[in-house]
Amino acid sequence: MATVAKEWREIPARYNLEGSECGNCNRKYFPKRSMCPFCRRNGFGKMHPYQVSRKGKVFTFSVIHEAPDCNRSLKPYAVAMVRTDDGLLISGQLVDVDLLKIEIGMRVRSVLRKLDEDGASGVIHYGFKFVPDL
């Protein structure tokens, strides 16, 4: 049950890339922070939700051949660091893509996919992955 509650708290980030922005220096963060490490006490109480762009470019990537159980039916698969159009760096799985055609700089966007499920009777965990942008 601990997992259910933890993931429930993360729904805005997992579904819609909700991060945070410091109201003092306007720096943006994903995942969200409750304190700006640059402004420290000056930013205290000024952090507010920020909607990160769902589009961006592949910054770097790697192809995974030894997968955890949740991804055993998807291997080999790619994981990418994506520079979003508003400048954040986010890592996630890159799917629906020919692994030999992934290039640094290729346009991608985030979509909702199943990340894992707690067996046949447990909860299904949804979250963002990246796909090539049409």
Next chain:
Amino acid sequence: MDVGIVSYGAYVPRYRIKPEEIGRVWGADGKGMGKGLKIDQKSVPSPDEDVITISSEAARYMMQRVPDVDPKEIGAVYVGSESHPYAVKPSSGVLAEVIQATPSLTAADLEFACKAGTAGMQMCMGLVGSGMVKYGVAVGADTSQGAPGDALEYSASAGGAAYLIGSEKVIARINKTLSFTTDTPDFWRREGQPYPSHGGRFTGDPAYFKHIISASKMMLEDRNTKPEDYDYAIFHQPNGKFPEKVAKMLGFTPEQIQYGLLTPSIGNTYSGAVPLGLANVLDKSKPGDRIFVTSYGSGAGSDAFDITVTDEMKDYKRENAPTLEKVLENPVFLDYALYAKFKGTIIMPE
């Protein structure tokens, strides 16, 4: 008050399998089966896709095309499907969260075999028309099931489309909707069963044809129209053959149904079938076009719609999301082994 479609979005997974590949595994004439059903290939969801992810993608495309609509003004979200990932826990709640419409709205999952998507559209029309909500979202989506080796396995596929129903900036006015419903046991799936059962040929005349023809004739009579008054027609499409036949029986031409008939290239997307066909027609339509729609859900019932594309279509940001034609480009074909893995039919260790 005009009530109708304010926006729409459509999504189909990129994977495909051909009937001959399915037939190869089961010692059947797959090519002949595909020819008989008029299905060249069918879509297959990726292992990480289900009705919730397909609905989300379609609904996000829908929202991208109306950047001025505040999702918080959506008062109802309905997802129609016969393959909701949970037996108890709504797909519609997840979707409402994904499009950031929560929390001030009503939501529910619908099931009426292949017509739950159009039933959702009717429910949204009622809520909008009565002034209870400003916008309603209706989705028809499925990752449909067909037992391995059964005739359904050659057609059951995956996809869905989402519709934003409202009364402002309506791109396609729904002039009228009506339904024809009976208790006809042509196709069913019991609680806990992984695959549906069907009545074979019984799914034809007393089921599909009777209900579509009855609802369609009721609509033509009510509107005092003839088939030639419509530019496009969309009928439910469990295979490529039935909609062609029902169109002919009603007096619609092959040209009228060509854009709304997607089953030959993606299979039967069940609750997604008519919503996807309508999306493909809206991708190509222009102001003044008149569209005739009749869905069908086993069990059994048909919802008919008389739709007129309005001048608002000129300013509609259709280009903000890919057309269905674009979504269907560059499919990846699977062999049966990969298909079985994608469908989760291989028993894996815990």
